[in-house]
Amino acid sequence: xxQETAENQxxxxxxxxxxxxxxxxxxxxxxxxxxxxxxxxxxxxFTYKKETVNAKSILSILMLAVKQNSRITITVEGEDAPVTMxxxxxxFQKEFxx
Amino acid sequence: xxxxxxxxxxxxxPICRGIAVGRLYFFDRKEGVVPDITLSPHDVEKDVxxxxxxxxxxxxxxxxxxxxxxxxxxxxxxxILDSQLIMLEDPLLTTNIEVTIRETKKxxxxxxxxxxxxxxxxxDAISDPFFRDRFxxxxxxxxxxxxxLNKGARVSLHDIPPGSIVFAPDFTPSEMAxxxxxxxxxxxxxxxxTTSHTGIVAIAKGIPYVANVSFxxxxxxxxxxxxxxxxxxxxxxxxxxxxxxxxxxxxxxxxSQMKGLERLCTLSAETIDGxxxxxxxxxxMSHQIDLVHRYGGHGVxxxxxxxxxxxxxxxxxxxxxxxxxxxxVDRMKGRSLVIRVFDLGGDKAVPGYSMLKEGNPxxxxxxxxxxxxEKEILKTQLRAVIRAGIGAPVSVLFPMVSTMxxxxxVKKIVRDTEEEFGISPKKGIxxxxxxxxxxxxxxxxxxAKECDFLSIGTNDLVQYSLAIDRGNQxxxxxxxxxxxxxxRLIKLITSEGDQGQIPVTLCGEIAADPRFTMLLLGLGVxxxxxxxxxIPIIKHAIRNTSILEAVDLAERALCSATSQEVMxxxxxxxxxxxxxxxxxNC
Numbered sequence: 001x002x003q004e005t006a007e008n009q010x011x012x013x014x015x016x017x018x019x020x021x022x023x024x025x026x027x028x029x030x031x032x033x034x035x036x037x038x039x040x041x042x043x044x045x046f047t048y049k050k051e052t053v054n055a056k057s058i059l060s061i062l063m064l065a066v067k068q069n070s071r072i073t074i075t076v077e078g079e080d081a082p083v084t085m086x087x088x089x090x091x092f093q094k095e096f097x098x
Numbered sequence: 099x100x101x102x103x104x105x106x107x108x109x110x111x112p113i114c115r116g117i118a119v120g121r122l123y124f125f126d127r128k129e130g131v132v133p134d135i136t137l138s139p140h141d142v143e144k145d146v147x148x149x150x151x152x153x154x155x156x157x158x159x160x161x162x163x164x165x166x167x168x169x170x171x172x173x174x175x176x177x178i179l180d181s182q183l184i185m186l187e188d189p190l191l192t193t194n195i196e197v198t199i200r201e202t203k204k205x206x207x208x209x210x211x212x213x214x215x216x217x218x219x220x221x222d223a224i225s226d227p228f229f230r231d232r233f234x235x236x237x238x239x240x241x242x243x244x245x246x247l248n249k250g251a252r253v254s255l256h257d258i259p260p261g262s263i264v265f266a267p268d269f270t271p272s273e274m275a276x277x278x279x280x281x282x283x284x285x286x287x288x289x290x291x292t293t294s295h296t297g298i299v300a301i302a303k304g305i306p307y308v309a310n311v312s313f314x315x316x317x318x319x320x321x322x323x324x325x326x327x328x329x330x331x332x333x334x335x336x337x338x339x340x341x342x343x344x345x346x347x348x349x350x351x352x353x354s355q356m357k358g359l360e361r362l363c364t365l366s367a368e369t370i371d372g373x374x375x376x377x378x379x380x381x382x383m384s385h386q387i388d389l390v391h392r393y394g395g396h397g398v399x400x401x402x403x404x405x406x407x408x409x410x411x412x413x414x415x416x417x418x419x420x421x422x423x424x425x426x427v428d429r430m431k432g433r434s435l436v437i438r439v440f441d442l443g444g445d446k447a448v449p450g451y452s453m454l455k456e457g458n459p460x461x462x463x464x465x466x467x468x469x470x471x472e473k474e475i476l477k478t479q480l481r482a483v484i485r486a487g488i489g490a491p492v493s494v495l496f497p498m499v500s501t502m503x504x505x506x507x508v509k510k511i512v513r514d515t516e517e518e519f520g521i522s523p524k525k526g527i528x529x530x531x532x533x534x535x536x537x538x539x540x541x542x543x544x545x546a547k548e549c550d551f552l553s554i555g556t557n558d559l560v561q562y563s564l565a566i567d568r569g570n571q572x573x574x575x576x577x578x579x580x581x582x583x584x585x586r587l588i589k590l591i592t593s594e595g596d597q598g599q600i601p602v603t604l605c606g607e608i609a610a611d612p613r614f615t616m617l618l619l620g621l622g623v624x625x626x627x628x629x630x631x632x633i634p635i636i637k638h639a640i641r642n643t644s645i646l647e648a649v650d651l652a653e654r655a656l657c658s659a660t661s662q663e664v665m666x667x668x669x670x671x672x673x674x675x676x677x678x679x680x681x682x683n684c
Contacts (some may be wrong), residue, residue, distance in 0.1 A: 025230055031181040032190075036631045058181065059236065063220050065229035 005080045011042070011081040015074050015094040025066040027058075029096040042078025044088070047090055103336040104323075110286065110311035111574045113297040113330035115681050117349040118284035118306045119342060122335070123262035124321040132248055142203055146196050149206035157186050158240060165529040179360050182239050188572025190217070191239075207247040210565030214240040218259055228365055234321070256557035263324040264586030265313065284326035286311050286333055289570075298557075301607060302382065302629035308333060308576045329684045334413060347457045351680055359634035363394040367637045369619070373645040376432070376625035377637055380605055384422070389630035394637070397434035400495070400553070400605045401426065403479070404440045405616040408449045413440075416478045423486035434491040434551070435485050436530060436603075436627075439476065441497045443468045460567065465498035466508060473511070480515045484527055493528035495553055500535040509548060530603075534558035539587040554591055554623070556606025560584055578661035579608045584653055585621065585664065603627055612639035617664075619643060621651025635681070642675045 016061045021029050037044055037056050043054040047062065055058035055074070066072060137145055157293070165177045187189065191213065198209045214236065216655055223235035242649055258264060261283045268289050284306035287296075300307035300435070306328030316322070316335070319322055325334040325345045334341060357424040367377040378399030379390040390398060406414060406422050414422065427435060443464025456462035469476035494512065499505045516526050533544050534555035538545060546552060554580055561568045563584055566577045578584075595602035608614040610628035613636050618626065619640070628636055655664045673683050 006411070010617050021229065025179045027235065028177065031177075031184050034184045054189065057190050059188050059190045059217060062229065062232045063217070063224070065224045065226050067226065 001025050011079060012075065013081045013085045014076075015073055015085055015089060017074060017089060018072050019066050019068060019072060019092065020095045022068055023068045024068050024070065025061055025064065025072075027062065029063040030058045030074055031086045032091060032096040033061060036087060037084070039077075040084045040087075042081045044084065045075040045077075046072040049073065063089070103320075105334060105336050105338050105341060106163065106315065108315065108333040108335070110308040110331045110333065111419050112328055112611075113309050114300045114303075114305055114307040114328050116304060116306035116328045117135050117285070117345055117352060118261075118263060118282035118326045118328070119345055119349070120261045120263045120324060122316075122318075123255070123258055123264050123325045124318045125258065125264050125266040132203060132207050132211055132244070134208040134235060137199075137203045137205055139203070140462075142200055145206045146199055149195060149199065149247065152206070153186055153192065155246045156242040157183055157510075159242065160186070163284045178235070182235055185236060185239055186243075188631045209242060210240070210243060210247065219247075221263075222259070243503035244283060263326055265316070265318075265552060266608065267313075268380060279347065284308070284324075284328065286324075286326060288313055298607065301610065302380070302386075302631070303632050328590075331349065334602050337459065348680070355680060356634070359638050360393070362634050362637050362641070363392060365394070365637070367394075367396075367640045368638060369648070370644040371646060372617070375619060376601075376603075377628040377633060377635060377640065378436075378603070379630045380627050381630065384426045384429055386630050387426065391431070392632070393628065393630060393633035395433075395633050396625075397436075397491070398426075398430065400434055400602050400626060401435060402441065403437055404442055406619050413478075414474060416482050417654070419479060419482035420485050423482055423519065427486050427490045427492060430490070432491070434493070435487075436493045436495050437487075438495040438497055438532070439466075439479055439483075460561070466496050466504060470504065470507060474512060476508070477515060478513055481518075484512075484516055484519060484521070487527055488521075493530050493550065495530040495532055496676075497525065497532045497555065498534055498546070498558065499531050500537045501547075502541060505531055505545060505548060531592050534562070536563050536587065539591050542591045543597065546594050546600055549600065552591060552595050552602045553627075554588060554602065554604045554606065555605060555639050556584065556588075556608050559606070563587060573580075579606070580655075580661045580664035580668065582658050582660070582664060585617070585652075588618070588621050588623070589656060596622065601625060611682070612636055612676065615639035616643045616648045616651055616671055616675070617655055617668050619645060620648035620650070620655075622652075635679075638679075639676060640673070647671075 005057060018026055034056055045052050046055045046061065047069065048064045048066050052063060055061065071085070074085065074088055102556065108303075138410050139633070159326045160179050160182055160568045168176050170499065194211055195206070195210055198213070199206055200202075203211065217236060218233055221230055258281055259674045260281050263284045263286065264282050265286045267287065269285060269287055275285065280680065285300060287309045289309065290313060297307065297309065306326050308326055308328055308331045323337060323342070325337050325341065327334070327345070333376045335344070339650070358406065369375070376396045378397045379386070380400040380402065381387065381390070381398055382402050382405035387398070393447045406419070441464070444457060448497055463471060480494070483492070486492065496505065496508050511527060512529055513523050516523070528550040530551045530553050531549040532553045533539050533542060533545070535558070542552065555570065560577060560579050560581070564576065564581060566573045568577055572608060592602045601624050602622070604618055604623045606628035609618065609626040610632035615636055616639070626636060651667065655667055658664045672679075677683065
């Protein structure tokens with residue numbers, strides 16, 4: 001048990017990104033995020049205005065109502081954390097093809 | 099929402115004044131009720147599977163729709179549906195629902211519906227309208243899933259999202275009674291009228307309500323923002339931002355006006371020249387008595403006892419009725435209470451009784467006629483009322499009396515019942531006679547000799563005098579309580595009451611319309627009985643009237659030839675006396 005927790009903590013990555021999409025994190029980018037995370041094994045969380053939600057839930061992302069130029073914190077926890085974070089940051093930079 | 103859609107306006111009969119702005123919600127009871135069931139342990143897993151199947155079926159449908167759209171080149175729509183597919187896999191709508199079904203042991207549709215409602219509330223709380231509108235997709239998929247879960251599903255009143263403007267072909271009084279004013283912004287129906295029982299309940303609750311509106315121009319598959327102006331009977335669809343702002347301002351103004359009026363509660367209901375008016379309340383439920391006390395009402399002028407059926411839809415036993423009435427009597431704290439015996443038939447069905455097949459129920463077996471047919475129901479009620487009323491200022495009132503014979507018959511039943519309890523006629527309960535049929539008005543002199551007070555029910559009196567069905571959408575515009583014939587009947591009744599030295603109360607909807615206050619006082623009505631929430635506004639009207647002016651106004655009204663002349667006369671007088679009222683001066 002203890003070992004596992006320690007393992008997980010080693011694989012926790014936290015990063016901040018700025019949402020560039022003109023309409024913020026609306027349905028289409030939220031869909032892209034969830035699709036991108038569909039096969040990743042880690043837990044992924046977005047934190048915005050002190051609220052933390054599951055990034056694999058499109059409803060939760062939408063309910064955050066993140067506007068353009070807002071900064072959100074991404075937390076990835078699990079075995080493929082670094083790769084997942086890398087993919088997410090790239091997607092945010094490309095504005096999800098929006 | 100169609101942002102580019104044109105603003106347009108529909109008109110109907112204004113029933114309950116007030117302003118509301120909200121989203122259109124079409125309430126169609128043909129769709130069936132969403133059941134709320136507690137599952138037996140071995141049914142829980144079955145329901146989880148049923149829920150998964152509903153999700154899978156919905157996904158299959160969407161994929162099918164996608165391939166169809168793709169072949170048509172509507173790629174934009176394909177992408178949107180992609181999001182809906184992702185939503186159908188959202189843990190909040192999949193694993194979370196399954197967990198809740200297992201935990202609460204409730205059926206899938208009720209759990210799913212509750213979850214959707216919760217998310218709707220969250221979306222509604224988002225300040226950015228763009229994100230708030232994203233809920234539309236969730237609504238769309240939830241409809242799809244619900245269809246699979248609950249074939250022939252019907253929306254219940256509880257599903258109505260808070261603040262909605264509810265459009266329905268019709269609304270029954272019990273549905274209206276169930277409606278929570280916080281949940282419903284306003285109500286718009288195709289049929290109905292001011293004094294239909296549905297209208298009465300709406301007025302009592304202060305829910306803006308417009309009836310007799312044609313739905314022809316509305317496409318219910320679209321979403322609309324709607325403004326309801328219950329003062330004028332106007333429905334504005336797709337209002338511009340400017341229009342919305344205007345009405346929001348008006349709404350705030352009306353709210354502060356009502357707050358200001360509440361300050362009158364400790365002052366007495368007397369005219370400028372010191373004439374005391376009794377101002378009582380019409381109530382349906384015991385908790386409304388608190389409002390009567392709060393607003394400084396003299397008592398209850400009309401307790402519509404048939405509303406005690408609504409919770410269970412059965413006629414309660416004598417003991418149960420006794421307890422209900424006793425609770426009300428106690429809550430009155432020594433103030434007078436008039437209990438009207440069950441007013442059933444017409445548009446109010448009798449629980450447990452198959453209604454007679456009547457071609458014209460309003461001219462048929464209703465109210466006192468029904469009770470004289472089903473004497474046991476009447477006797478049971480009278481026993482409970484008499485017991486509860488011992489030692490308290492309680493009266494019993496008989497609705498829809500049309501002949502002397504009828505009245506004498508019910509009066510005898512009251513006295514016989516009292517004899518069973520050893521109460522002498524001299525110490526008997528006060529008996530009132532409602533005057534709501536023209537024949538009763540015409541023989542008011544005879545009735546006045548046999549009863550302790552008269553109570554004018556103008557809602558029915560207008561309907562029966564003018565031969566206008568108050569619920570008939572084609573006739574609604576002709577339902578005129580200002581018709582001089584009605585005023586003459588009221589005058590006749592008050593004069594006969596005077597002669598017989600008994601008080602005359604008026605408890606119809608016009609009593610709660612401050613534009614009528616001066617006229618009614620001038621016609622000699624000594625007591626007005628209104629839904630509790632109207633006590634402040636009517637008190638304000640009384641306090642701004644002089645009785646001499648009122649008598650003069652009534653004389654002129656009695657000489658008028660048309661309803662319009664009378665309406666102009668009374669609204670002109672009200673505007674002069676109470677110019678600050680935005681609710682009625684418009």
